[in-house]
Amino acid sequence: MVWTADQPIVRLKDVHKSFNALTVLKGISLDVMKGEVICIIGPSGSGKSTLLRCVNALVPINSGSITVEGQEVNDPKLDKLALRRKVGMVFQQYNLFPHKTALENVMMAPIHVLKRDRKEVEAQALALIKKVRLEGKEHVYPGELSGGQQQRIAIARSLAMNPDVMLFDEVTAALDPETVKGVLVAIRELAEDGMTCMIVTHEMGFAREIANQVYFTDGGLLVEHGPPKEFFANPRDPRTKQFLDQIL
Amino acid sequence: MIVSRTDLAVLKPFRVGAAEPWRFSVWHGVALLLALIVAIGIGEAQAQVVAGKPGIIATMIKWTPLLLQGFALNIAMSFLAMAIGTVVGVPLGLAQISLLPPIRGSSWFVTQFFRNSPWLVLLFYCMLLLPFEVRIGDTIVPLPGWLKSTIGLSLPVMANVSELVRGAVRSIPYTQWEAAESLAMTRRQTLWMIILPQCVKRMTPPWMNLYAILTVATPLTSVVGVSEAMTLTGDILSSEGRTELLVPMYLYLLLFFFLYCYPIARATIALEKRFQVR
Numbered sequence: 001m002v003w004t005a006d007q008p009i010v011r012l013k014d015v016h017k018s019f020n021a022l023t024v025l026k027g028i029s030l031d032v033m034k035g036e037v038i039c040i041i042g043p044s045g046s047g048k049s050t051l052l053r054c055v056n057a058l059v060p061i062n063s064g065s066i067t068v069e070g071q072e073v074n075d076p077k078l079d080k081l082a083l084r085r086k087v088g089m090v091f092q093q094y095n096l097f098p099h100k101t102a103l104e105n106v107m108m109a110p111i112h113v114l115k116r117d118r119k120e121v122e123a124q125a126l127a128l129i130k131k132v133r134l135e136g137k138e139h140v141y142p143g144e145l146s147g148g149q150q151q152r153i154a155i156a157r158s159l160a161m162n163p164d165v166m167l168f169d170e171v172t173a174a175l176d177p178e179t180v181k182g183v184l185v186a187i188r189e190l191a192e193d194g195m196t197c198m199i200v201t202h203e204m205g206f207a208r209e210i211a212n213q214v215y216f217t218d219g220g221l222l223v224e225h226g227p228p229k230e231f232f233a234n235p236r237d238p239r240t241k242q243f244l245d246q247i248l
Numbered sequence: 249m250i251v252s253r254t255d256l257a258v259l260k261p262f263r264v265g266a267a268e269p270w271r272f273s274v275w276h277g278v279a280l281l282l283a284l285i286v287a288i289g290i291g292e293a294q295a296q297v298v299a300g301k302p303g304i305i306a307t308m309i310k311w312t313p314l315l316l317q318g319f320a321l322n323i324a325m326s327f328l329a330m331a332i333g334t335v336v337g338v339p340l341g342l343a344q345i346s347l348l349p350p351i352r353g354s355s356w357f358v359t360q361f362f363r364n365s366p367w368l369v370l371l372f373y374c375m376l377l378l379p380f381e382v383r384i385g386d387t388i389v390p391l392p393g394w395l396k397s398t399i400g401l402s403l404p405v406m407a408n409v410s411e412l413v414r415g416a417v418r419s420i421p422y423t424q425w426e427a428a429e430s431l432a433m434t435r436r437q438t439l440w441m442i443i444l445p446q447c448v449k450r451m452t453p454p455w456m457n458l459y460a461i462l463t464v465a466t467p468l469t470s471v472v473g474v475s476e477a478m479t480l481t482g483d484i485l486s487s488e489g490r491t492e493l494l495v496p497m498y499l500y501l502l503l504f505f506f507l508y509c510y511p512i513a514r515a516t517i518a519l520e521k522r523f524q525v526r
Contacts, residue, residue: 056430084432095427099445109431112441161431 003070009034009196010055010165015064017050024050026220027064032165037197039207039228042217043243048200049092051217052167055198056087069164085113088158089167092174094150096142102129102153103138106160114161121160128156132186148179152186159190166190168199204247208232216240277510284503288496304496311484311497318477319504325398325476326463332398333405333462334455340406341413347435355410362407367400368468374400375472394476397469401462408458416447453520460512464505477501 003009008031017025024047032038040048053059054066057073057080066073068083096105106125110116129138132152134145142150151171158166168187172180184206191197191210201207207214208228215225216237224237232248235241288304302310343355362370374396381390420443428438467478481501485493 058426058429081432081434084430087430089430091423091427091430093423095423097424097427097442097446099449108441109433112437113432157431 003067005034007070008032008067009036009069010198011065011067012051012055013065015051015054015066016062017047017054017059018062024220025054025061028217028220028222030215030222030225032196032198034164034196035194036212037191037199037210038213038215039199039201039211040215040217041201041204041207041243042223046217047220048217049169052089052169052198052200055165055167056084056089058089081113085161086164087167088161088163088165090151090154090158090169090171092170094142094147094154094174096150096154096157098142101139101141102134102145105142105153106157109157110160125156125160128159129153131189132156133182146179147175148182151175151179151183155183155186155190165196165198168197168201170200170202172201172203202247204232204244216243218243274514277514281503281506284499284506287499301490304493307488307493308496308500314480314484315477315501315504318475318480319508321394321474321476322463322466322505323508325394325401325466325469325474326459328398329401329405329466330459330462332402334409336402337406337409338413341410341417342439344410344414345417359407359410359414362403363411365404367404367465368471370403371397371400371468371472374403393472394469394474397472397474401465401469405458405462409455412451412454412458413447416450417443419450420446449523453516453523456512456516456519460509460516463509463512477504 010032012028012030015025015028016023028047028051030038040051042048050059054061055068055073057078061074064074068086071083072078073083096102097108100108103122103125106128107118107121110121110124111118126138129135132155134149134152134156137145137149137153142153145153155171171187172183175183180203184203187197187199188206188210199207199211211228213225214228214231216223216231216235216239218239223239224235225231231240232244235244288308340355340359343351344359346352346355375393378391378396378399380392381388383389417439424442424446425438428442433442466476469476470478470482473479478501481497485497
């Protein structure tokens, strides 16, 4: 089957995942169209992060199906590296490579994985660092950057691979409040440029502003979803209501 | 100037752990060195009693060139054993984190076997089991005793380096692997470009420590008859035949090792401190 842009770029169908005795995902289905931005919210331990990790095969699933651009992820013959070139991921703890400068962090994968020309990659990397507003920090090591700055470099590092989908796993959860905004601005600009984004977040205001669809997970299930206005104004499920009451 | 605002007894705040922890400083090394020199001096004074014989210091100076020659062999053996041990130990350590169970298991076994064997036993085995020469093609390469015992010493070094590598790789947070994986890097790329460069820094101080331990262990080879500094000291003592020389001569030998190893220990501590900051 050839994937075309009118089909969902990421499609999860009845995804189950358990770690030994602990069942984390109990049948998750959702579609993401190209250029769409979805936010996944829910209490901790509800399987949000695992769900994201399944999409780029960092975590193998037990049953069900995940496709990215029509390619089945839950397949033993899957070329994981090919999948991960299409799907970028940003982590809660940034996970920059501490022995490399900001610029080297961004340039590493395109040069060594995509085997692209160094000059060309450097130009792109500099542009990306400028885009996340960290000009002048190119030759600084991650240890000398603030959490928010590191996270923005991590975003640039993922973007340098020219992914089709970006996954954001609670990227502001570990940040000092004053540095959160810069990261959210970077993600918003990315979304405005038409990048497909799957965002796990606790920033409700941000979700309301940026998402096309908001999903609420609880206990390994998708409880409900909808466009943000509707979702936040009139949650239908009592669990969603309770969660939003606690947070907002 | 107000010394105190009250005449009443005041309980000053009690600070837990306020006392300075005892630290190994340059002065401890200097003190040790002085103690050695004083001990040799006392020996010299006592020796004055023996009439008609040259003084102890004069005897020491007489034999110093020979002792230095022997000591040079100790250093050479330590260098070579460290080099062999590291060159073989690093791949062995990497094999210990292999994804293939047979490779992982066998390298684990080899590491544990040599790490938990007495160095002297390994030395004896190498002396007895290795041939005195090997034929490579048409050339015959002799294997003198010092070379065989160097190989013997390199075995425990290899095992220790293997554990250093394994431990260092395990100490890198798993999230580094995950980040590299999500950038579509292969396991090999991740290992060589992300994980191992970070390990080098962590491994250097314990590696230097291992070298210092190896160096002070090289006199073990005297037991299997290698003419290094320890053996030569014994030879010198028996040729002089003076019991009052015994303690000063061995102290003198100890001084050689101390002067060589102490700076390494200092450098190790300095490196550890520097790497802790980051």
